[in-house]
Amino acid sequence: MLLLQLLVNGILLGGMYLLLAQGLNLVFGVMGVVNLAHGAIVTLAGLFTFWFATTLHENPLIVLPVVLVLVLIVGAFVQRLLLEPLAGAGRKAELLSLMVTFGLSYVLVEGALNLFGSQYVSLPDLQTTWRIGGLAVNEALVASGLLGAALSGALQLWLNRTASGKALLATSQNQIGALSCGIDVRRMRAVAFAIGAALAAAAGVLLILVIPLAAPTADTLTILAFVIVALGGLGDYQGAALAALLLGVVQSFVGYYLGGDAEYVVPYLLLIVFMILRPQGLGKSGRPVWSERR
Amino acid sequence: MSLEERRIETVFQPPLAADRSSAARKRRALTAGATAIVIAAAATVPLFSSAYLLQLATDIVASIALAYSWNLISGFTGYLSFGQVAFFGIGAYATAALVLRTPIPWYFAVIAAAVLSGAIALALGTVMLRLRGIMFALGMLGLARILGVVAQNLTFLGGAVGLTLPAELTPVPVYLAMIGAALFAFALNAFFAHSRWGLAAMGVRDDEGAAVALGVPTVRVKVASFALSALAPAVVGGLVAWNRSFLDPPSAFDPTLDLQVVVFTLFGGIGTLWGPGLGALVLMLVGEQLWAFLPELQLALYGILVIAVVLAFPGGCVGVLNRFGWLRRRPILAPAVLPRIDRPPSEAREGGAVLEVRDLTVRFGGVVALDRVSLKVERGETVSIIGANGAGKTTLFNAITGFVAPSEGSVLFEGMAVAPIPAFERARRGIGRTFQIPRLMESMTVWENVLLAASNGRRADRAVEQAAWALEMAGLAALWLETAEKLTPGRQRRLELARVLALDPKLVLLDEVMAGMTREEQDEIRAVLRRLKHFGVAAVAGVEHVISAIADLSDRMIVLDQGRKIAEGTPETVLRDPQVIQSYLGELQ
Numbered sequence: 001m002l003l004l005q006l007l008v009n010g011i012l013l014g015g016m017y018l019l020l021a022q023g024l025n026l027v028f029g030v031m032g033v034v035n036l037a038h039g040a041i042v043t044l045a046g047l048f049t050f051w052f053a054t055t056l057h058e059n060p061l062i063v064l065p066v067v068l069v070l071v072l073i074v075g076a077f078v079q080r081l082l083l084e085p086l087a088g089a090g091r092k093a094e095l096l097s098l099m100v101t102f103g104l105s106y107v108l109v110e111g112a113l114n115l116f117g118s119q120y121v122s123l124p125d126l127q128t129t130w131r132i133g134g135l136a137v138n139e140a141l142v143a144s145g146l147l148g149a150a151l152s153g154a155l156q157l158w159l160n161r162t163a164s165g166k167a168l169l170a171t172s173q174n175q176i177g178a179l180s181c182g183i184d185v186r187r188m189r190a191v192a193f194a195i196g197a198a199l200a201a202a203a204g205v206l207l208i209l210v211i212p213l214a215a216p217t218a219d220t221l222t223i224l225a226f227v228i229v230a231l232g233g234l235g236d237y238q239g240a241a242l243a244a245l246l247l248g249v250v251q252s253f254v255g256y257y258l259g260g261d262a263e264y265v266v267p268y269l270l271l272i273v274f275m276i277l278r279p280q281g282l283g284k285s286g287r288p289v290w291s292e293r294r
Numbered sequence: 295m296s297l298e299e300r301r302i303e304t305v306f307q308p309p310l311a312a313d314r315s316s317a318a319r320k321r322r323a324l325t326a327g328a329t330a331i332v333i334a335a336a337a338t339v340p341l342f343s344s345a346y347l348l349q350l351a352t353d354i355v356a357s358i359a360l361a362y363s364w365n366l367i368s369g370f371t372g373y374l375s376f377g378q379v380a381f382f383g384i385g386a387y388a389t390a391a392l393v394l395r396t397p398i399p400w401y402f403a404v405i406a407a408a409v410l411s412g413a414i415a416l417a418l419g420t421v422m423l424r425l426r427g428i429m430f431a432l433g434m435l436g437l438a439r440i441l442g443v444v445a446q447n448l449t450f451l452g453g454a455v456g457l458t459l460p461a462e463l464t465p466v467p468v469y470l471a472m473i474g475a476a477l478f479a480f481a482l483n484a485f486f487a488h489s490r491w492g493l494a495a496m497g498v499r500d501d502e503g504a505a506v507a508l509g510v511p512t513v514r515v516k517v518a519s520f521a522l523s524a525l526a527p528a529v530v531g532g533l534v535a536w537n538r539s540f541l542d543p544p545s546a547f548d549p550t551l552d553l554q555v556v557v558f559t560l561f562g563g564i565g566t567l568w569g570p571g572l573g574a575l576v577l578m579l580v581g582e583q584l585w586a587f588l589p590e591l592q593l594a595l596y597g598i599l600v601i602a603v604v605l606a607f608p609g610g611c612v613g614v615l616n617r618f619g620w621l622r623r624r625p626i627l628a629p630a631v632l633p634r635i636d637r638p639p640s641e642a643r644e645g646g647a648v649l650e651v652r653d654l655t656v657r658f659g660g661v662v663a664l665d666r667v668s669l670k671v672e673r674g675e676t677v678s679i680i681g682a683n684g685a686g687k688t689t690l691f692n693a694i695t696g697f698v699a700p701s702e703g704s705v706l707f708e709g710m711a712v713a714p715i716p717a718f719e720r721a722r723r724g725i726g727r728t729f730q731i732p733r734l735m736e737s738m739t740v741w742e743n744v745l746l747a748a749s750n751g752r753r754a755d756r757a758v759e760q761a762a763w764a765l766e767m768a769g770l771a772a773l774w775l776e777t778a779e780k781l782t783p784g785r786q787r788r789l790e791l792a793r794v795l796a797l798d799p800k801l802v803l804l805d806e807v808m809a810g811m812t813r814e815e816q817d818e819i820r821a822v823l824r825r826l827k828h829f830g831v832a833a834v835a836g837v838e839h840v841i842s843a844i845a846d847l848s849d850r851m852i853v854l855d856q857g858r859k860i861a862e863g864t865p866e867t868v869l870r871d872p873q874v875i876q877s878y879l880g881e882l883q
Contacts, residue, residue: 034428085605094427095305095374096604099560102376103600106553110594219435219549226432261443268436275425275433 001134006252008135012145014248016206019148020221021228021240022155023199028234029172030192032094033083036101038200039222040108041071045204046213047116053123060123060209061143067201075197078104079190087189105218112215122212144206151202155195156237168192200225220264227267231274305608306372306499306565306737307616308777309623321620325568336473340466348465354578355472356534359526360551361558361570362479366523368556369565370486371516372499373423376552377434378527380441381411383546385528386535387445390457393536400463404471404532411528412521419520423513426502435552442547456542463536472533479526480571486519487567490749490757493626495519497735497746499565504733507695508793509721509750550593557596560603563612565737568621572611625739625775627758632741632774635763639828646709648673648801648832649694654703656689656857663689665857666703671801671832676823678835678844678865681854682878687836688730690854691803695727696720708800722750726794727803732786734778740765740789741774748796761796768792768822784815791822801832808840816843823847845869853878 020042027035045067053060082104086096126140158165171178171188179185207213207221228247232239247267255263339351360382368374388407393400418437425433446454486492494515497505505512535541562573577599585592607614615621649671656664664686671677679687692698694705696717705712712720721727735743741761748761765771768788773781778789787807794802807823808816820843826833837844845851851868853861855878861871868874 034432082601082605096608098374098428098431099556099604100601102553102556103597103604106593106597106600110591110597113593114590220439223432223436223439230429261447265440265443268440271436272422272433275429276421 005135006256007249008137009141010249010252011245012137012141012248013210013252014245015145015149015152016203016210017148017224017228017248018152018241018244019199019206020203021225021232021244022152022237023196023203024222024225025229025232025234025237025240026155026168026172026192026199027196028229030168031079031083031087031097031189033097033101034226035193035196036098036222037105037108038196038225039220040105040112040218041197041200042204042207042221042225043213043215043218044108044112045071045201046208047112047121047204047215049205049208050121050123050213051116053125060125060205061147064147064202064205067205068198071201072194072198075194076190078197079193083193084186084189087186105222109215109218112218116215118215120212120214120217121208123209126209138210140209144209148203148206151199152241155199159237220267223271224267227271230271305613306496307609307613307623308737308739308779309625309742318619318622325621333473333477337470340469345465348469350578350582352465352469352472352537354575355469355476356530357554357558357574357578358571359472359476359479359530360555361562361574362476362483363523363526364555365483365559365564365566365570366479366486366495367516367520369559369570370483370492370499371495371519372565373516373520374427374431375434375523376431376556377436377438378523378555379547379549379551380434380438381415381524381527382531382534382551383438383441383445383543384411384414384524385531386541386546387451387531388528389532390459390535390541391451393459394457400536401471404529407532408525408528411524415521415524416517419517420513423516423520435549438547438549438552442543445543445546452542454543456540456545457535459536459539459541461539465537468533468537472530475526475529475533476571478529482522482526483567483570487623488626490626490745490754491515493738493742493746493749496565496737500735500737501733503697504729504735505746506697506717507721507727507729507733508747509718509797510746511716511718553593553596557600559610560600561610563610566610566612566621567623569610569612576611625741627745627754628739628741628775629758629762632765632771633759633762634771635759635766637763637829640830645673647671647706648675648708649834650706650709651690651694652704652706654690654693654705655701656686656693656698657701662857664693664700667854667857667859668703669852669859669862671834673800674827674830674832675849676827676833676835676847677850677852678837678841678848679852679854680837680841680868680878683838684856685854686857687838687854688805689857691727691805691834691836694720694803695725721797724798724800725803726797726799726801728787728790728794728805728807730805730809732783732790734781734786734789736779738778739774740770740776740778740781740792743778743789744792744796747793750797760798764792764796767795767825769818782815784811784818787811787815787819788822791819795826795831799831801834802826804833804835806838807835808843809838811840811843816840820847841869 024035024038027033048067049060049063052058052063082100083097086093086100126143128139130137130139159169167183168188168191170181171183171185175185228240228243231243231246247270251263251266254266336351336355340348364375364378385407388410389403392398392403392406422430422433445451451457486495494510497508497510498512498516502512531546558573558577559570561577562571563569603610609616612621647670651667651669653666653668654664655662655666667690681687689698693700707723707725735746744761744764745757748757748764752760765774768791770785770788770792773785781789807819811819823833824847835844845865848865851863851865852859853868853874860877861868861874
């Protein structure tokens, strides 16, 4: 029973992790940039949700649409101002974009510190525990796990079933090809970054229900998201889903048997081990994360 | 909108020919003088300053040492690391443990910590440096976090509570030792900026694959650079721990330190000799004033600074100063005048096959790129391999040079199987290659591009001679101090040929050497190829289109079609072969 309990917890955690990673994967696919400020956006959104719910005594999930729209707009501006000037110049651009998002992450983290302090906080809402048979399931975990999976699913539907989504997918697969089909690649980059940031913010809103967050967790979350993307194979959304579940379950077990410190180290270790043994990721269609020439 | 590669201002700037003027000499003398004065002034700080000033000076010098160390791996070698604080932490803990548990004096403890850190970096580097780009950067970030957690759980290192060190050491020796560490790190940077070792590191940075093809042992170079970059941080870590008399995991593996180092180096100029020192000095002094007013915004301001520098002047302060002729890197080992080397042609090499390919098969997943291809190339022979796009020419070259592993079959070079020989070593033994699209080292001059290839295993004077000869052969002697990237396409091709010649090859593999060239450029390349022949070098040219430009130079022709050899013989017979005409030439008529 204990094993089943850990498995269920792990799977629900995985649903949320998937959402955490989707935004990063999208941005990487379209722009070829790993957004190092990803975790900072997650954290900032989470802390904002905490502040909102505790000062206004409202259901924290109301924040979700507001934050989504807000971050969507800000994200598009950030991309145009800071990242677009660096787009499209090969390996040099990769280095420079990395630097820019690295700087951005510190701006956001420091902003979060000044606005919300450095305390770890977690929302006390939705703490009912449901008992199904011998299983104890936390309401917050179910809500965020399912919402996370639902949002990820919605993204997939949009990417695969709508014209605008397909245009984005096309851009991530081949920019010149997309351009020759009349797709405004520049706009696609802005859209991808904006959606990626909005998804990160959504993940933050859901995470704060389950995991205590504080400004310094930003890095950890960036790494977590990156690990999932890397494990799944860059640009491989099914692989990412698999990786998110794997990570959720592994963390759930390791956390129970070996304690919190070990749980914290799991993503880093998985990252390093996997990159060396299976650089192309878990999925089939993923590109190797490093290749001869990028 | 357009999607062509937009010119981003170069981060890593090549040295410039104008540097040889007397004004430049004067500037260099001034720079050296100013540096000496700054170092001397720094050394005398303890004589007259307050405790506060001494502490500030210590912090500045520590930052300089850290920035210079980071510059070795991330600036010169091009492997961006966001976790060099790991070595700071290792040094701090190693020093503390040695001082607390053994009777050895502090300076030995610090040096031992540096050695340990370097050794750990060697071991880590062989694993971590298999990762590239973002993977390495984040891998290092993760590693620093893991070490923090490990330290937290090791009770003999104080665990989460931390360690208290006896306050035996006064600030003055700490400060002086810190200067030592900074000078050591600076000296390593100077070595990288002026030596062929540094040139190899920059080759890894500019294009690792091309560096391998020029005989650079890239793994060795980057792992060693990584280990060198781990030495001074360990010393600084040990000294800081002493200075504070206290050490715990958050202060030993503080991510802020990584940000600072990145900011300082970027601001000063990444990959330059003067950037890290300048950046750390200026920003620490400015910061000291600023943080007093805005203590909560330090990290945010650093973050904004990183963004601003990257967007506005990616070369940093040194990049800006370079434009006015200051602090420029000088071309490595460039003689005052390019020597003219006359070598007698050496056509009379003994016979025998220089290359033999037996039943070579290369599969990528389900795709068979090469299907049981066999061929032989004699000494001094010119063979052209024609075939459409996707026929397997580049794969064949990749398999011969060690860029891809064959699925079956073997390659013999001078009668010896090359399978166990790593790619860079094959280049050193005389298998040269050019690439379909020229892969030049963009932050180097023409001279340095060729010297890089000429350096392998040669003494400095021999390497200079070899490089000069290769430039002469390729007809590029007049352009030797130009920036490689600014050459016309035809000259870029010839520079690739010059680099290959500098290897002193017995066999060169030319991938699409004529593609996209004007008639005049083709003629110039043909002239180089003819000269090759006079020196007994066998050439294999992969050709898709411009067959006429290569046919009369070829002794033999081999036709590949979808990975299979379908014809072989003299150009006349091959070009009249019905099968060839049908499968390859037919489409042209």
